[in-house]
Amino acid sequence: LKNKFMKKIPRDAEASNVLVGEVDFLDKPFVSFVRLAQATTLGGLTEVPVPTRFLFILLGPHGKTKAYNEIGRAIATLMTDDLFSDVAYKARDREDLIAGVDEFLDEVIVLPPGEWDPKIRIEPPKKVPSAEMRRVTSRTKFFRETDQCFMDK
Numbered sequence: 001l002k003n004k005f006m007k008k009i010p011r012d013a014e015a016s017n018v019l020v021g022e023v024d025f026l027d028k029p030f031v032s033f034v035r036l037a038q039a040t041t042l043g044g045l046t047e048v049p050v051p052t053r054f055l056f057i058l059l060g061p062h063g064k065t066k067a068y069n070e071i072g073r074a075i076a077t078l079m080t081d082d083l084f085s086d087v088a089y090k091a092r093d094r095e096d097l098i099a100g101v102d103e104f105l106d107e108v109i110v111l112p113p114g115e116w117d118p119k120i121r122i123e124p125p126k127k128v129p130s131a132e133m134r135r136v137t138s139r140t141k142f143f144r145e146t147d148q149c150f151m152d153k
Helices: 002-008 065-080 082-090 094-107 131-152
Strands: 015-022 030-040 052-060
Touching (some): 065 082, 065 094
């Protein structure tokens, strides 16, 4: 199974590992987002031997398992997005990452959990914007906001 999976992974692929858990020794959550300078194979951390570039670690006190898992799912989803991934590679600080999350959320359609009546379901868009189109739109938005900041001063 691993061999079949490896055939589908691009040769230059890098992994993002999202680790969440509960511990006895913390009173409040500890969160860390790490970008390694060099992608490194971290033993058996990944299912297949792909070098890791990013680690997201969330440890917290007992009683919040579901919340920690949902945060982990959200981070994993972010890391699959081409634009956010680019931001994560280039981010200089926390603010750059937060701006990347904001950019991602600007494009996301959130659907509430629960039962859906298929008769009133929103149809998916006929055409999804490409990552390149999203990049162009994002740059245009950035320059508009930057120009506005300079005009305000």
